[in-house]
Structures are given as C-alpha cells and as structure tokens.
Amino acid sequence: xxxxxxxxxxxxxxxxxxxxxxxxxxxxxxxxxxxxxxxxxxxxxxxxxxxxxxxxxxxxxxxxxxxxxxxxxxxxxxxxxxxxxxxxxxxxxxxxxxxxxxxxxxxxxxxxxxxxxxxxxxxxxxxxxxxxxxxxxxxxxxxxxxxxxxxxxxxxxxxxxxxxxxxxxxxxxxxxxxxxxxxxxxxxxxxxxxxxxxxxxxxxxxxxxxxxxxxxxxxxxxxxxxxxxxxxxxxxxxxxxxxxxxxxxxxxxxxxxxxxxxxxxxxxxxxxxxxxxxxxxxxxxxxx
Numbered sequence: 001x002x003x004x005x006x007x008x009x010x011x012x013x014x015x016x017x018x019x020x021x022x023x024x025x026x027x028x029x030x031x032x033x034x035x036x037x038x039x040x041x042x043x044x045x046x047x048x049x050x051x052x053x054x055x056x057x058x059x060x061x062x063x064x065x066x067x068x069x070x071x072x073x074x075x076x077x078x079x080x081x082x083x084x085x086x087x088x089x090x091x092x093x094x095x096x097x098x099x100x101x102x103x104x105x106x107x108x109x110x111x112x113x114x115x116x117x118x119x120x121x122x123x124x125x126x127x128x129x130x131x132x133x134x135x136x137x138x139x140x141x142x143x144x145x146x147x148x149x150x151x152x153x154x155x156x157x158x159x160x161x162x163x164x165x166x167x168x169x170x171x172x173x174x175x176x177x178x179x180x181x182x183x184x185x186x187x188x189x190x191x192x193x194x195x196x197x198x199x200x201x202x203x204x205x206x207x208x209x210x211x212x213x214x215x216x217x218x219x220x221x222x223x224x225x226x227x228x229x230x231x232x233x234x235x236x237x238x239x240x241x242x243x244x245x246x247x248x249x250x251x252x253x254x255x256x257x258x259x260x261x262x263x264x265x266x267x268x269x270x271x272x273x274x275x276x277x278x279x280x281x282x283x284x285x286x287x288x
Contacts, residue, residue, distance in 0.1 A: 236283040
C-alpha cells in the first residue's frame with residue numbers, strides 16, 4: 001500500500017508539472033487581458049497536432065517538434081485574439097470568456113475536419129520503464145518533466161529579466177500607470193496572447209506524448225488547467241505552478257478511493273475547498 005501511494009504521488013507530481021505549463025498560459029492571459037480565455041483548450045489541441053505533424057510527417061525529434069507546437073499555437077492564438085476575441089473585450093470579461101468558449105468549439109471542429117476523430121500517437125522509440133525502490137517511471141515521462149521544467153524556467157526568466165516581460169508585469173499590476181509610463185498595451189496584449197497560447201500548445205503536446213491525441217485533447221484537460229490556475233490564484237504565475245501540483249497530485253491520489261471516472265471531480269472539489277478558505281487562491285491575484 002505504501003509503494004502504491006508513493007507511485008501515485010510520483011505520477012501526480014509529474015502530471016502536475018506538465019499541467020502547470022498550460023495553466024501558466026491561462027493565468028498570464030488573465031493577468032494582462034482580464035478574462036479567462038477558455039480557448040486555451042483548443043490551442044492545446046492545435047499545439048498537440050502541430051507537434052504531431054512535425055514529428056510524424058516531417059520526422060522531427062521531440063524537442064524541435066515541441067518548438068513547432070509552441071510557435072503554431074502561439075501564432076494561431078495571436079490571430080484568433082486579434083480577429084475574434086478583441087472585439088468582445090469592450091463588452092466585458094464575461095462576454096469575452098463566453099466568446100472564448102465558442103472559439104474553442106470552432107477551432108476543435110477545424111482540427112476534427114482536418115485530421116478526423118481517430119486517436120493518433122507520436123513517433124517515439126519504445127523504451128522500458130525504469131524501476132527503483134518498487135516505483136516505476138517511464139523515460140518519456142522524465143523527458144516530458146524536463147521539458148516542462150525548462151519551459152517554466154524560461155517563462156520565469158522572461159518575466160523577470162526581459163523588457164517585454166517586465167512590461168507585461170507592469171500592465172498586469174496597474175494598466176493605467178503602465179500607460180502613463182509609455183508602455184503600449186496593444187503590443188503587450190499581442191505578446192501575452194502569443195506567449196500564453198504558445199504555452200498552451202506546448203502543454204498540449206506534452207499531454208499527448210504520454211498518451212495519444214485527438215480533437216478533444218485540450219477539452220478533456222481544460223477543467224484541470226482552469227482548476228490549477230484558480231486554486232493557485234488567477235493572475236499568479238507561481239500560483240499556477242502550485243495549483244497544478246495540487247491538482248495533479250490530488251487527481252492521482254483520488255484513485256486510492258475513487259474510480260478513474262471521477263478524477264475530473266477533483267478539480268471542482270479543489271476549487272470549492274481552496275476558494276472557501278482563501279477566495280483569491282493560494283498565492284493571490286497577480287502575485288508574480
């Protein structure tokens with residue numbers, strides 16, 4: 001029993017680290033643009049399929065394919081925000097969030113039209129799981145973990161040390177003061193749309209590398225992604241990481257007493273539990 005629990009904790013920590021990548025994408029968009037962009041789901045799917053095409057059709061290894069997933073999802077996110085969601089923003093965050101739900105349904109159907117509904121897998125070498133102290137971990141899981149950690153380190157460095165990252169933080173903290181300081185909010189909005197949706201696409205491919213992908217890849221993950229961002233504190237990048245670990249470990253540990261069919265309920269329960277105690281999430285709003 002102890003080994004089983006340790007295995008679930010290990011699986012949960014790995015799953016949570018990967019979940020943190022698209023959760024960061026969602027939370028940075030919320031921090032700057034002030035609405036929950038549920039189109040993160042469809043862009044995760046788009047990134048997963050862009051990486052699939054790069055890997056399977058063009059024979060690229062996983063790392064270059066991951067870069068393709070980030071770039072394609074980021075560019076699609078930039079285009080869809082400019083052409084579709086931007087006009088909604090004047091009507092308020094609720095209208096814009098509803099528009100993002102409609103957008104994600106539309107984009108998922110575009111993917112379905114282009115690729116069909118079949119399950120697809122990446123072209124990966126077959127490798128035996130590594131075993132130690134009674135625990136089991138797959139080499140691909142470790143690679144996915146390393147990629148996710150590298151992506152998170154890169155986004156933290158971007159926000160902390162680059163001019164664009166500091167400008168994003170300034171707009172998130174106080175858009176009026178940022179405007180007075182000469183920061184172009186339109187440029188920042190485009191940057192955050194590209195980076196946020198690029199992270200969603202990267203996260204979508206990481207999710208697919210461990211299993212398979214289909215047009216609903218992002219849709220199945222959106223509750224966990226949203227729960228991670230809310231539990232950690234919408235607008236907080238470190239909070240998204242903490243929230244993702246809470247959700248990832250919670251979903252795995254729920255298997256001790258629940259059927260796998262009820263894993264999605266963990267996200268709802270985590271949101272209710274955390275927000276009842278701390279309405280702004282674990283690390284609060286816009287806490288970079």
